[in-house]
Amino acid sequence: MRITIPTTGSLGDVQPYVALGAGLRTRGHEVCLATHADFERFVRCHGLEFFSLEEGGQALQASDTGDRMLHSGSNALxxxxxxxxxxxxxxQHLLHRCWLACRGADVILSTNTEFLLAESVADREHLPVVWTSLQPVAPSRFRPICLFRPWPHGVPGSSTYNLATYAMTGLGMSLLLGPPLNRARRDVLGLPPIPFYGPAAAFLAPRLCLDGYSIHVVPPPPDWGVNHHVSGFWFLDPDPRWQPPSGLIDFLDAGATPVCIGFGSMHDRDAARVTSIVLRALDQCGQRGVLVTNWGGLLASPVSDRIFSVESAPYSWLFPRVSAVVHHGGAGTTAAGLRAGVPSLVVPFMADQPFWGRRVHALGVGPKPIPHNRLNVENLAESIRRMITDEAMRRRAAEFGGRIRAEDGVGRAADLLEQYFQSGTHSA
Structure with missing residues (x-):
């Protein structure tokens, strides 16, 4: 099969699909990943075809609107x-580029960030669509969509509330993006407007849905259909050509095992203040630290016997080498922390990150999450101290890591995809 995967956003929105695409490629499928130009080298070095949807994901997130989005906290609306x-x-530009990327494809793997484009292009080209997600977003009466807080335990009305969260999200997307999407469908693809609930209703169609996370972390609810599967996380092992930054291995070996702190693609205009909080908290609890600056959530600090700053490093390499992890709670970073078998503290900024923070805490493998806007020296130091000294938490994290490492999410997803199309039950 020739498979096109359109996705945009941060590295966390792209890397799992590179892992899935690479797994499909080893089985003889042709895979094209359509995303930001920022990621071209990353995509191509794993043997996948690349198509540019948009120039700069990092620049978008650093814009005023992107900054407000990144700091929306638990406010789903x-x-x-x-x-x-x-x-x-x-x-309009994204839809045109997505259309070009999907020409000649046999199937589109729709993603959360670009499902509106995928559905529209599939309409135009009469292509089958497989829904994929890195978070639980399909409707269920047993839990809300991952953008919303859970209903208070034991209080009647949870089923109604849970279903309402999906309806509100679908309605919100229709109201906010429906008019410009319909103009783009008309101008670019020559298509009629989508039905008011068209994209959201895709969940109700009898198509294959693949969720790239572990059933041990988020079990599927009993009201999902037989074509909806939770495959396991889609992990990407480090490029064998990757080398650690100069001095990092020496730092890791030079003293007590450090704590890793980084906020991934979460740009922060007040990064100096947050970095100061992190350094003071590490000092207060007597811990060494590896600071991962990434897209600007933290600032690089001078190397010392207590602190080492690095712009980036594969989490699958770094996390098993540290004693605990403090991160923003992106789906991919959460998965990497769980797989490493060390405790994690989630400091969520937006969207699904509070959800993953609650899951880590509920599983007993990390402290209660600290919202980014409530982070201070005292609560960060206390949480780090607990991750280091709570032997029961550390034991649970190690055991849980073994369960995650035993899964083959990419292989399971590829099996399901092949079986679905071999069965001949799909339709465009």
């Missing part, structure tokens, strides 16, 4: 509004 405001000016 604020996140949806800023996400839509970021996307509206780009829709």
């Amino acid at each position: 604020a996140f949806l509004c800023e996400f839509a405001r970021l996307r509206r000016p780009l829709l």
Whole structure:
């Protein structure tokens, strides 16, 4: 099969699909990943075809709108509004580029960030679509969509609330993005408008849905259909050509095992303040630290016997070498922390990150999450101290890591995809 995967956003929105694409490629499929130009080298070095949807994912997130989106916290409606405001000016260009990327494909793997484009291009080209997600977003009466807080335990009304969260999300996307999307469908693809609930209703179609996370972390609810599968996380092992930055291995070996702190692609205009909090908290609890600066959530600090700063490093390499991890709670970073078998503290910024923080805490493999806007020296130091000294938490994290490492999410997803199309039950 020739498979096209359109996705945009941060590295966390791209890397799992590179892993899945690489796994499919080893089985003889042709895979094209369509995403930001930032990631071309990353995609191509794993043997996948690349198609540029948009120039700069990092620049988008550093914009005023992107900054507001990144700091929307647990406010799902604020996140949806800023996400839509970021996307509206780009829709026509993105739809045209997505259409070009999907020409000649046999199937489109739809993703959460680009499902509107995927559905529209599939309409135009009469292509089958497989829904994929890195988070639990398909409707269920047993839990809310991952953008919303859970209903209070033991209080009647949870089923109604849970279903309402999916309806509100679908309605919000239709109201915020429906008009510009319909203009783009008309101007670019010559298509009629989508039905009011068209994209959201895709969940109800009898198509294959693949969720790239572990059943040990988020078990599938009993009201999902037989074609909806939770495959396991889609991990990407480090490029064998990758080498650690000069001095990092020496730092790791030079003293007590350090704590790793980094906030991934979460750009922060007040990174100096946050970096100061992190350094003071590490000092207060007497811990060494590896600071991962990435897209600007932290600032690089001078190397010392207590602190080492690195712009980036594969989490699958770094996390098993540290004693605990403090991160933003992106789906991929959460998965890497769980796989490493060390405790994690989630400091969520937006969207699904509070959800992953609650899951880590509920599993007993990390302290209660600290929202980014409530982070201070005292609560960060206390949480780090607990991750280092709580032997029961450390034991649970190690055991849980073994369960995650025993899964083959990419292989399972590839099996399901092949079986689905070999069965002949799909339709465009």
